Amino acid sequence: MTESAAASSGRHDAPAAGVWPAPEAQDLEQLAREAFVPGGVLSRAAEAFRPRHGQTEMAAAVARTIAHGGALVVEAGTGVGKTFSYLVPALLSGERVLLSTATKTLQDQLFARDLPRLADALGLPVRMALLKGRASYLCTHRLELARHDANLPDRSALRTLAKIEQWAQTTRSGDLAEMPGLDERSPLLPLVTSTRENCLGSQCPKFRTCHVNAARREAMAADVVVINHHLFFADLAVRESGMAELLPSVRVVIFDEAHQLNETGVQFLGRQLGTGQVLDFARDMLGAGLQFARGLVDWQLAAGTLERAARDFRLSVGRTAPGARLRWAGAAPDGVDEVTWCEGLAALASALDLAAEGLATVHEAAPDLARLHERAVQLAQRVRAFEEAPQQGAVRWVDAGTHLRLVESPLDIAEAVQRKLLKTDADPEAENARKAWIFTSATLGDDARLSWFTEPCGLGDAEVVRVASPFDYAAQAALYLPRGLPKPNDPGHSDAVARVAQRAALRIGGRTMVLTTTLRALRAIGEQLQARFQATGELEVLVQGQWPKRRLIDRFREGAGDGRPGCILVASASFWEGVDVPGDALQLVIIDKLPFPPPGDPLVEARGQRLQAQGRSPFNDYFVPEAAVALKQGAGRLIRRESDRGLLVVCDTRLEQMGYGRRLLAALPPMRRIVDEGGFEEALDALAG
Known part of the structure; x- marks a missing residue:
């Protein structure tokens, strides 16, 4: 998952976003309760629907939070039907809603099944968008570059590329999940998708037909936008696109499968640098350099120097157990020679500086080269950040596998949630104070306050509701x-x-x-x-x-x-x-x-x-x-x-x-x-x- 987004959209005779009148607070709770009575609208949305007290009470709590604002944490046991409990009041409210789930699979289920079914049953003109990360979508510009890539992994990659090219002619959304028979683990995927680092933005020759940009437009016009936690925090960390524009215009934010929020959030709110990332950059630089500026820079030398620096740096750690995570409290990770480690970091920074110097001389020749120059500078800055002491309250470690991944992470997301989402230090009369933040999952803790979840997520003052499973x-x-x-x-x-x-x-x-x-x-x-x-x-x-x-x-x-x-x-x-x-x-x-x-x-x-x-x-x-x-x-x-x-x-x-x-x-x-x-x-x- 990367730090920017693309989307699919769905429509139910929808005019502009959020146009049906929002009910008053008491009315919204009453409307939500009525939807769950025997013979109510939910009976039309789900054949097997049976009224459940817990489901109705959760819907009422969600309705009150939407009406008055604030944060609500709901643990809803398996079988409660929490999806309908938050969707019904959210849709009835007439507010714009951002809905975040744990995985792309759950996103697809909400967007393709639950939301349309409920919108039809409620008779509401809801415009919906499915917002995924960039890496889920075909980049037509990088697809074109891949055709000229002499370093494709093998013959099977060529066959896969041909199938993607054929599919690219007919897809509307560009969502690679819709392509039949495509292995989600294919090594070709990074070559035909973009990341925040390699996207050319408005300088891209394919900008007008870009699936990512079309998706963002759909999301900005939607009443309900379905995203996932990885995308939410990736975007929150960099304020690069998507949510940076979307969040201010949304008053209701719902996190389903919220138990994953803390561990997902800490991945994106710190710093990361991978030798695999550096090797990908070297490959992109070599391909673009030979295509757009052949003979102007010794691209083989620049890429080769960078690849050697990355591989030598990996070797500095030596052989490790699969999935090893090395403590890094001093100048070097535990068990790694300090001199060798520091020399490896310095060599990596120097190799990136060399690449940046070469790219600086030709960056005007093509947008690809200009973006590569920016990437080289950013990567060098990231390496040097890891040469310094970690930030206050953060922990460092190294994930050692085929590649190295250097990580500096906060211990939890509490500060980020309070400062960037709830904005607890802002004016209580400001518009943000009326926002509704709803967090729900089947499993959020083992005590009355759900401290396992609320404490690391900065939600100590949130209303907490626990709804038991209806199962015997x-x-x-x-x-x-x-x-x-x-x-x-x-x-x-x-x-x-x-x-x-x-x-x-x-x-x-x-x-x-x-x-x-x-x-x-x-x-x-x-x-x-x-x-x-x-x-x-x-x-x-x-x-x-x-x-x-x-x-x-x-x-x-x-x-x-x-x-x-x-x-x-x-x-x-x-x-x-x-x-x-x-x-x-x-x-x-x-x-x-x-x-x-x-x-x-x-x-x-x-x-x-x-x-x-x-x-x-x-x-x-x-x-x-x-x-x-x-x-x-x-x-x-x-x-x-x-x-x-x-x-x-x-x-x-x-x-x-x-x-x-x-x-x-x-x-x-x-x-x-x-x-x-x-x-x-x-x-x-x-x-x-």
């Missing part, structure tokens, strides 16, 4: 904590988890998701299960990383049938949340360990140290709430509808043996408890039957 968890689901397992950090723990999964999944014919807390456990459990079932074919074992995420979920949802076996899905990280598999396709969720934050992570350490300096307990005030929220999210994969039934198995003996286990158990939905293996076998048989 005691009847629909059961929790089992196997005894006699190895301790979570013992070498045999993953093998034991795999054995539990193997026996249970066989008994119910698949329909099992195993969620792991580490990639090491993911590989160990996945390999053991695949080895067990590969020969017999009794079950198909799907492992995260072996297929694209969407393909894994689609195959898992299909389950057994048409000669195919049932499935076990072994996954980590992103599968703990946002994965919706209702019905019989998923009836057993197994969690390998309690999901505590990794203690050696520099950001986690810095947050703990800050709490300690405040006289608070890092474990009780940070580690346990983090684990409670993550555990709740993982457990939330199991029951998605009133008719679902299933079992949750947590393979971590600490949940019963440690004092904090009671707090973590209390965070889980109120499932009935299975106390022994015999009861577990009976529950499995009931599901199998």
Whole structure:
């Protein structure tokens, strides 16, 4: 995701934005409540609609906040129907609305399904826009440059390029997600999309037909604009386009899946520099230099010097474990020679200076060269910023993989939210004071004030509402904590988890998701299960990383049938949340360990140290709430509808043996408890039957 945006638009006989009369405060709450009564407008929008008290109360709270302004935080349990709860009052209000979600998939669902259905049911003339990041959209200028790129990865890239060129002739939106058969991991995508760094802006020869600019125009004319958190914070950090123009004209801002806001925000509110970014620049410079100013600068030398500097700098860190995150509290990251590191940074800055000097002599020859000159100067400035001490209250680290990524990050987004969004230091009579900020998710904390969310997001003064799930968890689901397992950090723990999964999944014919807390456990459990079932074919074992995420979920949802076996899905990280598999396709969720934050992570350490300096307990005030929220999210994969039934198995003996286990158990939905293996076998048989 990059720092600027493009959009698609939808229309329901819409005149100019925000033209229907806004109801009074009491009227808006009453209108919202009436929409949820039996036989009301929502009955026309959703065939399976049933009135739910919690859903109506959430809609009323949202309506009051929209009418009066201020910040509202709502934790709405699974099954409440929070999407309709915030959309109904937002649409009825007649206000312009900015709606931010966690992922592009959720954006597409809101824009293509939920919003049009509700607007039709309510009979409102709503103009909608879907605003994504630049990297989601075809850049026709860079597509033209890619045709002349002699360094395309391989023959398959040439075939993909030909398909994109053909599709480019017919697309209206330029949204690459609409192109059939395009792999979202294709190495060609960075060559045919733009970023804030390489976009030529109004100097681009394709400016008049640019998909990004057309999209922004649609967004500026819309009543409801659907974005995602990455785009929101990327744009907020640079004030470059999109939201910088859009936010001042919007009075209602809604963040769905708000539990991701803090971790998303800190990615963009600090500084970042990657050696991969530098190599991309070198490639762009070489291609544009040879095309527009061949013979005027030794482009091979300039690009080669920069590539060597970036690669030598990567080598200064040496070999690291995959995904390693190195603490960087002094002049160099832990375990890295200080002299070698500082010399590497200096060499990188010098190579960028050399590139900038060459580009300065020819920058008037083409807009591409002028933009490349700006990029070289900006990258050199970023390198030199990392040669200085970090900003006050920030933490630094290095992500070490194929490339290095240097990161300087704030510990949370509290200050940015209060200063840039809520503007708490502004005149209380100003227009901003009437803005409505609504934050909602199924999981926002484990205490009454939802401190896990409100504290790092600077929302301590917000109104907090908690709406319980309407599901009958005691009847629909059961929790089992196997005894006699190895301790979570013992070498045999993953093998034991795999054995539990193997026996249970066989008994119910698949329909099992195993969620792991580490990639090491993911590989160990996945390999053991695949080895067990590969020969017999009794079950198909799907492992995260072996297929694209969407393909894994689609195959898992299909389950057994048409000669195919049932499935076990072994996954980590992103599968703990946002994965919706209702019905019989998923009836057993197994969690390998309690999901505590990794203690050696520099950001986690810095947050703990800050709490300690405040006289608070890092474990009780940070580690346990983090684990409670993550555990709740993982457990939330199991029951998605009133008719679902299933079992949750947590393979971590600490949940019963440690004092904090009671707090973590209390965070889980109120499932009935299975106390022994015999009861577990009976529950499995009931599901199998």
